[in-house]
Amino acid sequence: MAAPIEFWFDFSSPYGYLASRRIEALAAKFDRGVDWHPMLLGALFQHVGTAPLIDYPLKGDYSRHDILRSAHFHGINEFRMPSRFPIPTQAAARIVLWKKATDPALAVRAAQALFRAYWVDDVDISSPDAAVAAAASAGVDAAAARAAIDDPAVKSALKSEVEQALARGVFGSPFVFVDGEPFWGLDRFDQIERWLSTGGF
Amino acid sequence: MAAPIEFWFDFSSPYGYLASRRIEALAAKFDRGVDWHPMLLGALFQHVGTAPLIDYPLKGDYSRHDILRSAHFHGINEFRMPSRFPIPTQAAARIVLWKKATDPALAVRAAQALFRAYWVDDVDISSPDAAVAAAASAGVDAAAARAAIDDPAVKSALKSEVEQALARGVFGSPFVFVDGEPFWGLDRFDQIERWLSTGGF
Numbered sequence: 001m002a003a004p005i006e007f008w009f010d011f012s013s014p015y016g017y018l019a020s021r022r023i024e025a026l027a028a029k030f031d032r033g034v035d036w037h038p039m040l041l042g043a044l045f046q047h048v049g050t051a052p053l054i055d056y057p058l059k060g061d062y063s064r065h066d067i068l069r070s071a072h073f074h075g076i077n078e079f080r081m082p083s084r085f086p087i088p089t090q091a092a093a094r095i096v097l098w099k100k101a102t103d104p105a106l107a108v109r110a111a112q113a114l115f116r117a118y119w120v121d122d123v124d125i126s127s128p129d130a131a132v133a134a135a136a137s138a139g140v141d142a143a144a145a146r147a148a149i150d151d152p153a154v155k156s157a158l159k160s161e162v163e164q165a166l167a168r169g170v171f172g173s174p175f176v177f178v179d180g181e182p183f184w185g186l187d188r189f190d191q192i193e194r195w196l197s198t199g200g201f
Numbered sequence: 202m203a204a205p206i207e208f209w210f211d212f213s214s215p216y217g218y219l220a221s222r223r224i225e226a227l228a229a230k231f232d233r234g235v236d237w238h239p240m241l242l243g244a245l246f247q248h249v250g251t252a253p254l255i256d257y258p259l260k261g262d263y264s265r266h267d268i269l270r271s272a273h274f275h276g277i278n279e280f281r282m283p284s285r286f287p288i289p290t291q292a293a294a295r296i297v298l299w300k301k302a303t304d305p306a307l308a309v310r311a312a313q314a315l316f317r318a319y320w321v322d323d324v325d326i327s328s329p330d331a332a333v334a335a336a337a338s339a340g341v342d343a344a345a346a347r348a349a350i351d352d353p354a355v356k357s358a359l360k361s362e363v364e365q366a367l368a369r370g371v372f373g374s375p376f377v378f379v380d381g382e383p384f385w386g387l388d389r390f391d392q393i394e395r396w397l398s399t400g401g402f
Contacts, residue, residue, distance in 0.1 A: 058372040072402050171259040187388035201273050
């Protein structure tokens, strides 16, 4: 099997959530795995000098509309704008990173459960307890996950991920690498598919 | 024939140029015309608080790469990054707006010639004389076009267009309206096509 696709995302990113619903099937079609990389958009935005989409005049209103329309367009009906948005996602990201070190497959299921909690069930996963409950629903040990959130080694691992993201040129979510080739946004999935199919264009 | 698609763009926008190469065929497929609206991104960016893509760290480098890749992806081989980019596009926009009032079909051909001059032949159409020459190659009267660029009524018409764009929520290029529904970016052409085909989703 060829190298996995890298999937970088923030749990608070709506297009990141929509991408999370499509990325595994897209990769599997070309016999690829997916390496899930939770990270923190806030740190990236600070570096780049951008802000969350919805904070901009005009662009914010458009984006709220486009997010819902894009969900429909991609046939993802399990979607609602959360009551609180955007949110800090350190707790969710740390749980996934911590679990990834010992059981990557379970870490992916935890990530999917965390996305679902926030984007389908309107659970505020910025709360460590809520994030733990979502991950536990996927089979993660709750007490160990709760401890991981405050573990200095896990905190440090997330900081390293964010630094690696910046060093790789990541500035938004979702951000995908296919054999090193960077693709930003759910709306590059058509280009990703052709890239996987042809090896480049 | 149903109402035309509205196509808002800045001549200095690379994705606007790529969109200009596809919009007429897309509209024609659904028996629609296209209403071409040249405008000025600078004024919109100032209102929204954004900057040209290439001015952002990380995002700028990615965008330079993505623009070329997107041209290939869409099969548009007639494309090169201009030596000078971005450029002010008042002269080009005024010629098209002026001509549109009396001969909309010729105005479209002039717009296409202006896009081609800048994005294929590397002509700096910020120069009034260069913009006039490009428009003249499409059949526009050169002396009248040169006069139109400095005509206070034409200048005022362009200002009104930009104000109308802001009032309509336009904040980028290309920006398309289909029966009032807003779509930002070349990467929404797939959604535009489905919208035209289904009447909404």
